Amino acid sequence: MKERVFDPRKLDVAAFARDAASLHGEWPATSLQRLAEAAAAESPASQWPAVTWSVEGETREVRGQAQAWLHLKIGASVQLTCQRCLKAVGETLALERSIRFVKDENEAAELDVDSEEDVLALQRHLDLAELIEDELLLALPLVPRHETCPQPLPVPAEDDEVFEEKRPNPFAALAALKKGSGSQ
Incomplete structure (x- = not known):
């Protein structure tokens, strides 16, 4: 019997799982x-560096029904x-899903609401690159930052003009208007 060739950009998930097949490779981050x-x-x-990936298919029986x-x-x-510090910070992502x-x-x-596992609807063709990209995006830190920034941030001194800048009090102008209209 001829072994099937699976395309990661148009993966037939059901057949891939049924064959217990595996694929691996790498794609440029761009x-x-x-x-x-x-x-x-x-x-x-x-x-x-290139994004590396591997995928294995499996079929499991759940309540008498085969699932991919x-x-x-x-x-x-x-x-x-x-x-x-607004400089580049490196993040290494290693995921297993x-x-x-x-x-x-x-x-x-x-x-998906009640389950701890990831659940998706079975499609005829799955773009594995899109799924991998989704998983990487979800794994990115919400607020990337260095443990210790390479250059300390400049801290303004307390007597800097930034802190000394006085803004007019909007209520003072209102009080002056009230005084002006009440004296007539």
């Missing part, structure tokens, strides 16, 4: 456009903008 957009300005995604599973392993090194596939969106939504 090919994952949404991830590349998160790059620090001084370290674009074209300078990052994908087991992902993803590795990436990205450069984001530190929110304290198991995703259960069910027959439709309604079942996926229902099961």
Whole structure:
């Protein structure tokens, strides 16, 4: 019997799981456009190492019904903008995810609420690159920052003009108007 060849950009998840197949590879970070957009300005995604990935298919019996599973392993090194010093900060992402596939969106939504596992609706063709990019985006830190910034931030002295700048009190102007109108 001829072994099937699976395309990671148009993966037939059901057949992949049924065959207990596996794939692995790497993609340039620039090919994952949404991830590349998160790059620090001084370290674009074209300078990052390739995103590595592997996926294995599995079929499990749940209540007498066969369900497709994908087991992902993803590795990436990205450069984001530190929110304290605004310089590039490196983040290494190493993910392992198991995703259960069910027959439709309604079942996926229902099961996803109560389940700790990731549940998706089974599609005829799944773009593995898009799924991997989604998982990487979800793994990015909300506020990227260095443990200790490479250069300390300049702290303004208390007597700097920034703190000395006096703004007119809007209520003082209102009080002056009231005094002016009450004296007539």
